[in-house]
Amino acid sequence: MNNLKSILCSNYVTFACALILGYSLWLMLSHNQIIQQKITIPVTIYKTKNTVDITTSIEAMIEGARHQLRSMYYHPPKVAIYRDERPGNPVQIYADDILLPETLSVINYWPHEITN
């Protein structure tokens, strides 16, 4: 019993417990905090139904509650566009093209158009 007490009272164990409690307290307080996260989203532009024309990526600023942002890592956002314009013209990307979980929203993204 005394050994257990001395182990629990050692600085390392106290720090480890403090780290766990500190993290938990932080998580409880910031659980619903709305935060913004800059991510890279892959973009695929199709020439025809099954023919990929361009594969690139865009940067986007995503906003959402902290606990909801994690869902991005299970369902990564992506952009898939069918090019119905003539080759050589830039392809416009709209906010609606970015496929995100419903609880998250796009604040900004760049570039807005992809050129060959």
Place this chain on the structure above:
Amino acid sequence: MHHYFSLLHIFSWLDCVEILFFTFIIFKFSRWLRQDQRSNLLGYFYLGATGLLLAHLFDLEAIKQFYQISWPIMLMIFIIIHQKSLQKNFVAARTLTPAKYPEQGSWLSLIMGAAFKGLQHKKNLTFVIEGKDELEEFINKPITVNSPIQESLLNMIIESSITQSETMILLTHYGKLIGLNGSWQKEIDPLWLDKKYETYEIWEQGALYWSHHIDALVFQADPLTKTITLIARGTRVPLLTSDKATSIIEQYIRKNQLPPLQKKTQSQEGALS
């Protein structure tokens, strides 16, 4: 940030700073709670925190709300209990470096003689021998002396009108006189003492209470029986001859604990601690 951090809801380095901030506060508080040797405050703190985590994990709203309301009160209770313990242990944290004086028996026999000589002058002198715990926080001493014990000095103290009839004389455990006319800084509430000790004299009640908390040894000569009553570590040892008392005090000074005594003379008693 790395994918694993994202799984922990950590999306930037600023989140790490925030976590370290809370960790630091809890670590310091835990270490402070750990200093309390009397009660396992740290264990109770961990228990309470685990309860909160489980309530959060299983989404137990009522318990979470209860925690939100009562956490400040709980923390205050921790602090109050801890402060009380600290107060009790205060001097234990401040130990004195003992100085070694070779002729221990000689000064002890001098103060034994002074105790009985005081009775002739109708003065009940209570001698308090400081142990490793400093007495300054516990005993007022209007007259500070800093002198080795000498027979002439003791005679002067006994015969002087400055010395009160019921007074405490403070000594170190290496034979130095440090104060006269001393008194306990705090009066003892009668509720702190067991009823069966009500028959004891005031100095005995005080000595029984305080000797639970500090390692001072207190003794006085009894004017009726012409014996010494000695109190240390919450134990009262009455009816001692001068030689026996000297021997016990010598052993106490050497080992900082009372020697095993015969049941005839020892009465294990004390204040409620």
